[in-house]
Amino acid sequence: MFWRGVIGYLPVNVVQGVVGLLTIVAFTRLLTPAQFGDYALGISVMALVHTAVFTWNEAAMARFWAGESGRDGGADHSATVYRAWLLLLAVLPIAALIALALPMTPSLKLAVLVGLATVAPRTFVKIAQERRRAAGEVKSAALLDMGQTLGGFLIGVGLALAGLGGAAPVAGLGLAALACLPFILAAEHRQQAGGQIEPQRLRSHAAYGVPVALSLILALVLSTTDRFLLSAFLDESAVGVYHAGYSLANRSLDVVFIWLGAAGGPALIMALERGGRSALAEAAREQAQLMLLLTVPAATGLALVSAPLAKLMIGPTLSAGAGHVTPWIALSGLLAGMTTYYFHQAFTLGRRTSLLLAAMAVPAATNVALNIVLIPRFGLDGALWATPASYGLGLAASAFLGRRSVTLPIPWITLAQAVGASGLMALVVSRIPAVGGLLELLFKAAAGALVYGAVIALVDAGALRSRGRDALSTFRARSAT
Known part of the structure; x- marks a missing residue:
């Protein structure tokens, strides 16, 4: 399985490497040093909120899928993970209100708010990726990764050229994740069809993932x-x-x-x-x-x-x-x-x-x-x-x-x-x-x-x-x- 993944994820690695370098080339030229700093802080806030609120749920999907997929096709497991994701979304508007109240420059505040807005679509796609990786669905997981990486960069460049400043690269990531949703929503819905939320399962997910x-x-x-x-x-x-x-x-x-x-x-x-x-x-x-x-x-x-x-x-x-x-x-x-x-x-x-x-x-x-x-x-x-x-x-x-x-x-x-x-x-x-x-x-x-x-x-x-x-x-x- 390891070498199959190494070969299967090689295109992802190439795309990430090229886009990672192009991101530096493009945004260090399209943005001023201060705007690039806004981008760095905005994406850091996005990552902190994503990790603090949603990552434990994603980790549970990845770790327990191999053992749960043999039982009812993993429907109960998937249903529990996705219902938890819906509940966790309530944190985002609270975080946005806090960001609005904090003393920041307008450009930095915009980058932070855009970063918070990207969390919802990116976390949904992340759960879908983790399920596919755990199931050995290398091609599907790789395509999701490449779509978000390449799409996020291209959209971000367009927004930077349009004058969005440090918020542009962050917004590109969120819009690319949104563009992936039509390709995965039906499959993820089928995966949890008939599944039941089990409180004990949710507790075990939290005990492992938190x-x-x-x-x-x-x-x-x-x-x-x-x-x-x-x-x-x-x-x-x-x-x-x-x-x-x-x-x-x-x-x-x-x-x-x-x-x-x-x-x-x-x-x-x-x-x-x-x-x-x-x-x-x-x-x-x-x-x-x-x-x-x-x-x-x-x-x-x-x-x-x-x-x-x-x-x-x-x-x-x-x-x-x-x-x-x-x-x-x-x-x-x-x-x-x-x-x-x-x-x-x-x-x-x-x-x-x-x-x-x-x-x-x-x-x-x-x-x-x-x-x-x-x-x-x-x-x-x-x-x-x-x-x-x-x-x-x-x-x-x-x-x-x-x-x-x-x-x-x-x-x-x-x-x-x-x-x-x-x-x-x-x-x-x-x-x-x-x-x-x-x-x-x-x-x-x-x-x-x-x-x-x-x-x-x-x-x-x-x-x-x-x-x-x-x-x-x-x-x-x-x-x-």
Whole structure:
């Protein structure tokens, strides 16, 4: 199931990667630094409300579907999840009234209100995606993801050209989700037809999902507090510079982690439910090896080419500062991705989500404390230093506490191979002259990929050659059907 998902979600990964970069290229040019800061804060509020109110319900759909689908086709399960979603919608107008009452600039208030309006359609589509992923319906889940990603970008660009400012990219996300609804409403209605809401089931969903949501809130605190504190201690322009560099690094890595996570999460649940702990350990080791072999060099490469990449991708008013931000966030993104998409799986697999909450509390609190101390004294650099330190602490806490739920293997040999090959890659790339522009970026990227790929192939790290043949066979089989 894992390799089928890896192949099936590859187009999603490509679309997300391209759109993620185009988002930075377009909106750092179409928006002023202050408007880009409004966008960053508006989308952060959207994410916080989504996570705080709706994510526990989405998590329950994903985790329990494999066990419930064999009973009445999962109708009771789906009915309970969707009825809960309807009840939760009542929070959104309350949040909008609070936003209206808060002292904010008109442009920031508009971005926040638009972000709140996008939550309803995006959460409905998210539930439908989680059901499809859990059921192994890769094509359907992938199409939903690509439709929202590409549609949200194109609509957002149009709205930015029309003068909507920082609210434009956020509004694009909501309108793209609305456009997906006609394609999924009938199927989701059929899925829950005849299903009954069961209070006991809802309680079990909440017992499992609420700690997940709370931990994700802490993750958002970890990833967004710096923006709010930069706005408080400095201004929206500083937020824009930080968010531009953060997005450039984080989105480049996120597309890889999200791709592997979309395939890996359901595969681990299936392995545990149907094959037990031994099957889980084998599947988890395979996933961890592939994650390390792809993301360690990606983070290293981003740090090495941060300056020419920022000049090429980001508007001139933000590029210099963003180039300084990118290497720090590349390290943070690697630590955050391994934590979220690998070590956090132990808590969901073992249904010990209260431990997940504990694992996230320490780095979130540390991040807030470090930013409060460092930003007033060191400005933007203070936020940059606080971010990787907090994520590193989060990884250590998750790895330690996760062993009390489900023990996930750590492929130390593969980690050493990935780090060693990345070190050789960095040595070679650092010797290439900084000629600037696209030429420097392409030359360094090609040289780095060639050196890293040669070393990994030479040592056959993670048995990648044989697994690559298996993946190719899967792709050919899918293409033949």
